[in-house]
Amino acid sequence: MPHKPASIERTGLAPLRIASAHGGTSITAASRLCLSTIDRHPDLIQGRGIEWGSGTGILTVAAATHTGVDFVLGLELDAAEVAVARTNAELNGVADRTGFLISDSYDPLPGQDLATLDALRGSSTFLIANPPTSAGDDGLGWRRRVLRGALAYLVLGAEVLLQVSRQYGTSRTERLAADVGGYAYKGALETTDWVRFDQSRYDLREALDWYAAEELRSGEPYTFLHPDEDREVNATEARRLREATDASPRTQWRMHRLTRLG
Numbered sequence: 715m716p717h718k719p720a721s722i723e724r725t726g727l728a729p730l731r732i733a734s735a736h737g738g739t740s741i742t743a744a745s746r747l748c749l750s751t752i753d754r755h756p757d758l759i760q761g762r763g764i765e766w767g768s769g770t771g772i773l774t775v776a777a778a779t780h781t782g783v784d785f786v787l788g789l790e791l792d793a794a795e796v797a798v799a800r801t802n803a804e805l806n807g808v809a810d811r812t813g814f815l816i817s818d819s820y821d822p823l824p825g826q827d828l829a830t831l832d833a834l835r836g837s838s839t840f841l842i843a844n845p846p847t848s849a850g851d852d853g854l855g856w857r858r859r860v861l862r863g864a865l866a867y868l869v870l871g872a873e874v875l876l877q878v879s880r881q882y883g884t885s886r887t888e889r890l891a892a893d894v895g896g897y898a899y900k901g902a903l904e905t906t907d908w909v910r911f912d913q914s915r916y917d918l919r920e921a922l923d924w925y926a927a928e929e930l931r932s933g934e935p936y937t938f939l940h941p942d943e944d945r946e947v948n949a950t951e952a953r954r955l956r957e958a959t960d961a962s963p964r965t966q967w968r969m970h971r972l973t974r975l976g
Contacts, residue, residue, distance in 0.1 A: 718733065719731040719732055719733040719802070719805055720732060720733075720734075722741055722749070722772065724749070724753055724776070725750070725753065725754075726753075727753055727779070728779070730772065730775060730776060730779075730802075730806055731802070731805040731806055732770065732771075732772055732775070732802050732805075733770070733798055733801055733802055733805065734770060734798065735770055735792070735794045735795045735797070735798040736794070741772065743906055743909050743967055744844055744877055744879070744906075744967040745769075745772060745773070745844060746906075747877065747904055747905070747906050747967045747968075747969055748773050748842065748844050748875070748877055748969060749772060749773060749776055750904055751875055751903050751904045751969040752773060752776050752777050752780070752842065752875070753776065753780075754903075754904065755875075755903060756780045756782060757782075758840060758873040758875065758903075758971065759777050759780060759782065759783055759840045759842070759873070759875075760782040760783065760839055760840065761782070761783070761784055761838075761839035761840070762783075762784050762785045762786070762834060762837060762838055762839055762840075763777065763783065763785075763786050763787075763838055763839060763840035763841060763842065764786070764787050764788075764789065764834060764838055764840075764841050764842070764864070764867060765777070765786060765787070765788045765789065765841075765842045765843070766789055766819070766820075766841065766842070766843040766845065766860050766863075766864070767789065767790060767791075767843060767844060767845055767846075768788025768789060768790045768795075768796075768799060768814060769790055769792070769795050769799070770795050770798045770799050770802055771788055771795075771798070771799030771800070771802045771803060771812070771814060772802070773788075773842050773844070774786045774787075774788040774799065774803070774812055774814070774842075775799075775802050775803055775806050775808055775812060777840075777842065778803070778806075778808035778811040778812045779806065779808055783811065784811065785811050785812070785813070786811065786812050786813075787812070787813045787814070787815065787830060787831060787834060788812065788813070788814040788815070789814075789815055789817040789819070789820065789822075789831075790814065790815075790816065790817065791816065791817065791818055792816075793816050796814045796815070796816050799814045800814055813827075813830050815827065815830060815831060817831070819859060819860075819863055820863040820864075820866075820867075834867050835866055835867055836866070836867065836869065837867075837869060838864075838867040838868050838869065838872060839868075839869055839871075839872050839873070840872055840873045840874070840875070841860075841864050841867075841868060841872065841873070841874045841875070841876075842875045843857070843860045843874070843875070843876050843877065844877040845857050845859075845860055845876075845877070846917065847917070847921040847924070849920070849924060850924065851924075851928070852882075852886065852928050852932070853882065853921060853924060853925060853928070854878070854882065854886060854890060857876060857878065857890060858890065858893055858894055860876070861874070861876075861890065861891075861894040861896075861897060861972070862894050864974075865894075865896050865974075868974040869974065870974060870975070870976045871973060871974060872973070872974040873971065873972075873973060873974075874897065874971065874972040874973070874974065875903070875969055875970075875971060876890075876969070876970050876971075876972060877967060877968065877969050877970070878890070878968060878970050879965050879966065879967050879968055880905070880937070880965050880966040880967075880968055881911070881925065881936045881937055881938050881949070881965045882936065883934075883935070883936065883937055885934075886934070887899070887968075887970060890972070891972055896974060896975050897972045897973065897974060897975060898972065898973045898975055899970070899971075899972055900970075900971040900972060900973055901970065901971060902968050902969065902970050902971075903969045903970065903971050904968070904969045905966050905967070905968045905969075906966050906967045906968075907966070908939055908943065908964040908965070908966060909964065909965060909966065909967065910962040910963075910964060911938060911952075911962055911963050911964065911965045912962050913956050913960070913961075913962040914962075918962075919956075922949055922952060922953050922956065922963075923953060925949035926949040926950045926952075926953045928949075929948060929949050929950050930950070935948040935949070936948055936949040938952045938963035938964060938965055939963060939964035939965070940952075940955070940963065940964075941955060941959070941961035941962060941963055941964070943964060947963060
């Protein structure tokens with residue numbers, strides 16, 4: 715059952731009422747950045763769109779509250795979060811302009827309404843995504859999967875709002891468009907202040923290990939701020955500092971803009 719909804723404040727806009735699936739009502743720094751980007755750049759989310767990895771629907775619901783948005787479909791693998799997302803859409807008065815599917819990336823699970831996703835094929839005008847780090851590669855594999863799968867749904871000129879954090883570096887982020895093809899990279903839209911790349915979190919601890927392994931393989935560094943915030947360090951040094959002092963390096967979450975090409 716959904717937990718009691720909490721209020722998530724928005725600058726210059728009505729707050730969102732958001733229930734959670736697993737207890738707690740906090741919003742991560744990365745999700746807060748994505749929300750702020752949606753609210754500060756409503757011109758980039760017009761018409762019909764998709765949110766990849768929608769969780770409990772915060773970003774899908776937020777996008778649907780903007781007057782230029784006709785419909786947003788959230789794709790999420792966690793069935794419990796999809797159920798809560800539908801409740802959150804109702805709580806915020808946008809149930810008629812949102813949909814949510816239990817879906818493994820762009821592949822809805824059996825029993826889901828495939829027609830809802832099929833109706834967006836070749837007609838979506840925006841995409842929102844805050845993917846996790848991928849394992850066993852440079853960390854951007856999920857983001858390539860997001861962009862590659864979206865090609866079938868996005869119209870020419872469609873806007874993509876994609877979270878890629880600072881440690882990946884400008885070159886890797888810009889290469890995403892070329893790696894997949896069919897997109898132009900338009901730069902960073904919004905960035906957070908420095909935040910801890912919290913090594914008490916298993917997922918971020920594991921990610922730092924993957925980054926260090928990729929540095930060894932490719933020779934291309936990742937860039938963090940030293941825990942003392944006095945200089946930059948690569949992933950290998952950040953991991954060494956963690957093992958010696960249990961300290962977390964700093965990074966910044968960043969929301970980037972890409973545009974669908976013909």
